[in-house]
Amino acid sequence: MLWTALSIVLAVLAAMGNAAASVLQRRAAAVERPGPSGRRLSWLPGLLRRPVWLWGAGTLVLSAVCQAGALATGPLAVVQPVMTTELLFTLVLGGLVFRQRPGGRAWAAFAAMVVGLAAFLWLVWPSGGAASVPSGRWMVMAPLAVALVAVLVVVAFRLPSAPRATVLGSATAVLFGVTAALMKDAISYLADDGLVALLTAWQTYGVAVAGGAGFLLLQMTLHAGTLVASQPALTLGDAFLSVVLGAALFDERLSLGWRVLPELAALALIGAGSVQLARSPAVAGTSEKEIW
Numbered sequence: 001m002l003w004t005a006l007s008i009v010l011a012v013l014a015a016m017g018n019a020a021a022s023v024l025q026r027r028a029a030a031v032e033r034p035g036p037s038g039r040r041l042s043w044l045p046g047l048l049r050r051p052v053w054l055w056g057a058g059t060l061v062l063s064a065v066c067q068a069g070a071l072a073t074g075p076l077a078v079v080q081p082v083m084t085t086e087l088l089f090t091l092v093l094g095g096l097v098f099r100q101r102p103g104g105r106a107w108a109a110f111a112a113m114v115v116g117l118a119a120f121l122w123l124v125w126p127s128g129g130a131a132s133v134p135s136g137r138w139m140v141m142a143p144l145a146v147a148l149v150a151v152l153v154v155v156a157f158r159l160p161s162a163p164r165a166t167v168l169g170s171a172t173a174v175l176f177g178v179t180a181a182l183m184k185d186a187i188s189y190l191a192d193d194g195l196v197a198l199l200t201a202w203q204t205y206g207v208a209v210a211g212g213a214g215f216l217l218l219q220m221t222l223h224a225g226t227l228v229a230s231q232p233a234l235t236l237g238d239a240f241l242s243v244v245l246g247a248a249l250f251d252e253r254l255s256l257g258w259r260v261l262p263e264l265a266a267l268a269l270i271g272a273g274s275v276q277l278a279r280s281p282a283v284a285g286t287s288e289k290e291i292w
Contacts, residue, residue, distance in 0.1 A: 008070075015082070024059065067183070075250070080180055080243075087113070091107075120270070124255055161224060164225060167233070173234050177237070181242070
């Protein structure tokens with residue numbers, strides 16, 4: 001119980017760090033102009049010259065350290081969903097930084113999504129699970145994740161700003177969920193066999209590859225549209241995928257049976273919140289104000 005409590009505290013700290021990083025990096029990305037046609041990423045170098053973006057990147061590193069500690073002491077299917085508190089932190093911090101209050105519709109949509117997710121996690125509450133993953137399971141899961149990300153990215157660039165940010169946020173969530181699973185798997189080598197085993201495990205370098213790709217995709221997500229458009233897909237998608245990965249990779253047990261119907265109702269509430277959010281002026285409107 002003590003380790004679980006520590007894991008939850010570290011996960012909340014990681015969520016606060018992720019929220020601060022998203023707001024800071026969105027602030028930098030919002031004022032970078034799109035590049036010429038055919039050069040979609042030409043705006044990226046400009047971010048490196050903005051101190052606020054660098055602060056955001058540094059905050060993301062600290063958040064990753066807290067997340068690693070949380071994963072080392074708790075189940076994947078608990079840690080990642082707890083980090084959906086990032087939604088509230090992002091909404092509050094974004095409102096302060098951009099001086100742009102979300103309307104009542106946006107707040108109601110966020111509330112519906114968070115309540116639905118909380119109910120779903122309480123009903124499906126994962127338990128048990130192994131510390132490491134058999135390599136054969138990664139041979140199945142990794143190609144599926146890569147294919148899903150590729151499809152989402154292709155679809156995203158055929159959409160206008162707000163839905164593009166949402167779809168890219170979903171793709172980023174897949175990479176972040178996989179990165180967290182790889183991180184937890186890699187940490188098991190450190191706990192069992194020491195630092196040398198950690199440095200020679202392929203999962204450690206998988207974290208670097210998946211995490212780096214996720215970081216790049218995050219910048220594309222933040223540049224595509226407002227935080228209100230991208231953040232729900234990013235954080236909620238990460239949480240849902242982590243529940244699935246916890247069960248599929250780490251054998252974390254989920255409560256189903258009679259709970260399936262209320263779990264479906266909770267998912268419906270989350271879906272309704274997502275639709276309402278997509279229709280809110282905060283998503284349909286323009287990007288955050290430039291405040292330089």
